[in-house]
Amino acid sequence: MPHVPPASGVVRLVGATLIDGTGCPPLADSEVELVDGVIAYAGQRRAAQSLDGAIDLTGTFLMPGFVDAHVHLSMVPGDPETQRSRFVEEHVLETASVLRTTLLAGVTTARDLDGLTPGYRDAIARGSAVGPRLHLAISMLSPTGGHADPVRPNGSLPAWAVRPGMPAPGVVDTDDDIIRTVRELMRMGADAIKVSTSGGVGSPTDDPADAGLPVEHVRLVARLTAERGGRPITAHALTDAAVRVAVLGGAASIEHGYDLSDDTIDLMLQHGTVLVPTLSTLLRTLDPATTSPAALADREARQRRGLDSVRRAVAAGVPVALGTDAGVHPHGRNLAELARLVEVGLDPLAAIRAGTLGGARLLGLDTELGTVEAGKQGDLVVTVVDPLQNIGDLADVSAVRMVLQAGRVVKDLDSRMPAAR
Ligand SMILES: [Zn+2]
Structure with a gap:
């Protein structure tokens, strides 16, 4: 796999609507936990977990890189x-x-x-x-x-x-x-x-x-x-x-x-x-x-x-x-290509899948990349645009608010990450 240096430590992202790249319907109020750059948990928000140190992504959409x-x-x-x-x-x-x-x-x-x-x-x-x-x-x-x-x-x-x-x-x-x-x-x-x-x-x-x-x-x-x-x-x-x-x-x-x-x-x-x-x-x-x-x-x-x-x-x-x-x-x-894929007949979920799991499979990297699932690399994208409603708006890079790669935050327009990082 093409490597990037992983982040160390734990990152918890809570509250986003998760579109996991598998083609499954979106999951509201999700939680994704990354440990040393790898996804340790992805799913419904766990009630027992405290919010301490978690990054609140309420109102956003979380997808695979x-x-x-x-x-x-x-x-x-x-x-x-x-x-x-x-x-x-x-x-x-x-x-x-x-x-x-x-x-x-x-x-x-x-x-x-x-x-x-x-x-x-x-x-x-x-x-x-x-x-x-x-x-x-x-x-x-x-x-x-x-x-x-x-x-x-x-x-x-x-x-x-x-x-x-x-x-x-x-x-x-x-x-x-x-x-x-x-x-x-x-x-x-x-x-x-x-x-x-x-x-x-x-x-x-x-x-x-x-x-x-x-x-x-x-x-x-x-x-x-x-x-x-x-x-x-x-x-x-x-x-x-x-x-x-x-x-x-x-x-x-x-x-x-x-x-x-x-x-x-x-x-x-x-x-x-x-x-x-x-x-x-x-x-x-x-x-x-x-x-x-x-x-x-x-x-x-x-x-x-x-x-x-x-x-x-x-x-x-x-x-x-x-x-x-x-x-x-x-x-x-x-990401302007996503709306083009919808124009030729893919629904927005399928277009996102083509842009995540579809590419990872083609490159032979789908055991580690392409979906937000436990065990995969922490490559994630957070948008303020609902891609199922307005996928064309993702062409504007400012719609992409956060990008993580192997758990490392490489873009954070809203300064959601704690300042110490
Ligand atoms: Zn070419």
Whole structure:
């Protein structure tokens, strides 16, 4: 599990309405007790216990820390040429600030799917940086000219691809390329392997409709990871054919999935494949002042098709995990994705579950994270917004009043914790 230094001592939180992440209905007037960073009790408030030293959360809503299964924490929107002219320390400190922003938004665990190196994860685990518990893909894999390949037709690199400290792109064409690259990623400490089985929207020389890695290469990745203790494979896949390749190759999850046929939805159900629809990126608005009318119309058509695809998958019962693709758009609004998930058919409790237990399961961390239950890590979020009534209001980070990670209070806007801590 990605570690963070645990708090020591006992913390008791009483009076909140508990939404525990399992999908069970909310529990009014709850009590959660943390001992050395781990949940020792979660349930109805115990009458016999005194209020001494307890933190009164009456009028608030208590949930598990959220898991964002698709972020790019080392990427920030903005002019890449300006970013390239910076010193490496400026990038590192900016990324440290993004890590903090993401944690304070209520995301206590995040999976970075390209761009973040293990140094950040390990610094957080040591306590020398503040941020979500991290799982990392480090780089993604695609063929030459595919979604992972930044090289332009004339052989040059765009400014965004040459930032200092970025991991090397995973450009792979042969079995040998795959074997070496996947083993190198595992040697570096990758927690997941990301493959592109379709092209992408922003890549220099391919198109979303293009094929990416073929099924035999996804299978080879699965074999290589199985040799070293196993790691979930996730696939960037925009077309129906790309999703089939990923599922048949052994991917645990599909990122995006905006063009699913009913047959492919059935295939995902048979394989238990999780969908991470990253609706925050699908539905982000483009600036009409700097975008051509043709590009705007194309985007609207893509959004309509994507929403229809995700809605049908949700209606069929495909498991969903929350992911935002933050970095492609501004960081710190991760919980805005919850309302998007409600738009595609999840009820608010199911959306919260997708953002907590759903993500923890996908990352293989559900024995320790994802719900508020005895024995699990004390990763908790306290809001003043009732998420079952106004889930869209969670997009505003000030609705998240308190965040705890392994029992340690990392955000406390109302100074509820005793001052001595
Ligand atoms: Zn992404």
